[in-house]
Amino acid sequence: MPPAPQLLCTVRHCHAPLARETGRFTCANNHSFDIARSGYINLLQPQDRRSKNPGDTPAAVTARRNLHSRGVTQPLLEAISETLRLSPADILLDIGSGDGFYLAGLAKESNCQAHGIDISVPAVDAAARRYPEHQWIVANADRFIPYADQSFTKVLSLTARMNPDEFHRVLRPEGQLLVALPAPDDLIQLRGTGRDRVPRTVETFAPRFTLARHHHATTQADLDAEAIADILLSIYRPLQSKPPRPGPITFSLDLLLFNSRQSPA
Secondary structure (H helix, E strand, O other): OOOOOOEEOOOOOOOOEOEEEOOEEEOOOOOEEEEOOOOOEEOOOHHHOOOOOOOOOHHHHHHHHHHHHOOOOHHHHHHHHHHHOOOOOOEEEEEOOOOOHHHHHHHHHHOOEEEEEEOOHHHHHHHHHHOOOOEEEEOOOOOOOOEOOOOEEEEEEEOOOOOHHHHHHHEEEEEEEEEEEEOOOOOHHHHOOOOOOHHHHHHHHOOOEEEEEEEEEEEEEEEOHHHHHHHHHHOOOOOOOOOOOOEEEEEEEEEEEEEEOOOOO
């Protein structure tokens, strides 16, 4: 397996390489980051959070895990895997990795090296406990991705925020980026018809990336009221006073595979 990418310090104006010591990572400027008991590294700086506890709540993390355990999201994982076409030589970064379900599934199938970043401590802690063989980082990838230039062969952003400049910086020149967007028919039974995010997303990434493939992945599951309540929790919709009606629910993603440009357009 290729060597692990170099982590960088997230203290403002530092960004020096981090070296592992017993129970922590440190840089040459004496900035120190403890390794949590579950194995993740919290590199999130106070100025990089908009609230005291940013990202997914423990309840949202549990709700998503319940859906994964029911097999609801397995077809989407398979579609992502088919689009990325990972190999053991790949080094994959999942930005907005949540509880690690997708990243761990991709790594298990391909035997690639896997790294996940999320701003939510509960999500990253859950990922580290369930999948300790991978590296899990708490950081705000909207601001700075704490890895050295050209660290990864593939980057995945699954319904997460988008940072084209940083995605491009950490990708190798021949690297690929997969951006997964909620499609207009995603959860249509709960949200109604959504908007088409593809044109704007392609435009956002055009200066740094070239669209190689657009694939629409969709699946439907017949869910009971408890599972639908988990969906509402996971998408931050308030639970209704009456139990949600059971029935078929659509899960749908637009998968955009980009090739990294050699230089900015």
